[in-house]
Amino acid sequence: MNVNVGDVVPSFVRQTEFANWNRYAAVNDEFVPIHMDDEAGAAAGNGGAFGMGNLQWAYLHNMLRDWMGPNGTILTMEVQFRSINHKNQIVSAKGVVTAVDGDVVTLEVWTEQQEGTKLAPGTATVRIPA
């Protein structure tokens, strides 16, 4: 796999709603009212129920895996949770290559909603065998 600085990783895109959040809550035990109930989310000042940061984290991993294939390895990832993932948003996990050192590739990664607002920006390093 030939990788160069500036390469754009194909996005991993999902419309996020209770169908996604309920499934994630079921495997990650995140039956937290702010993620399950619009009234609880609104009471917390977020307008309604909102998505889990850990699911954004998972989408970023999915994006990198789908790009690298089964021989690639995620070495590190770091993100900040900056904005709320509201119900029915189209969330895209994205990445762009910022450095290549042998088989180790550094990327800027982030999730964003359909209007381009970044939800969870960060960085990752991966190993991609030649």
Added chain:
Amino acid sequence: MPDTYLVPEVLAATGRAVSTATSYPVSASDIRKWALAVYYPAQPPQYFIDTQYAPEDFDPFAWGPKSHESFLPGDDSGIWHRHGINQRALGFPEWKFIVSMNAGMKVEYGVRMQVGDVITDVKSCGQYTERQGRNGLMLISQSISTWTNQRGELVKRTTNSGISY
């Protein structure tokens, strides 16, 4: 709201190991369900359906550990803190925070988790800092989880950052 959160008990906590937990063995069903949830509504990659290994973000402690133990002498609650740290047992003042939120995370990965793996988590305190925000003085706290498998290999080291005010 205090003048500072960085009292001696807080500053002394950095680097202190606070608890350990051991997972149930990772099952093929655990891996499949996790992959189905994070790829929904599409199917996950076949290597997760075949359960060659678990997604990096898979958490074998999600529904509780098989066993756990606190290292803190004052922690007799018997409660397992999956993400956070029992600050009361560390002697922190009992601040009344209005908001506590997950601010971010940083992970260094080692070997992949596979079916049958038993994961051990050792949790310790990271750095504590504070800064002024729109809502007043905020405490930024880190907790560090180090996971190893039954062979003693590093699975991952996670630094979680939280903001409270």
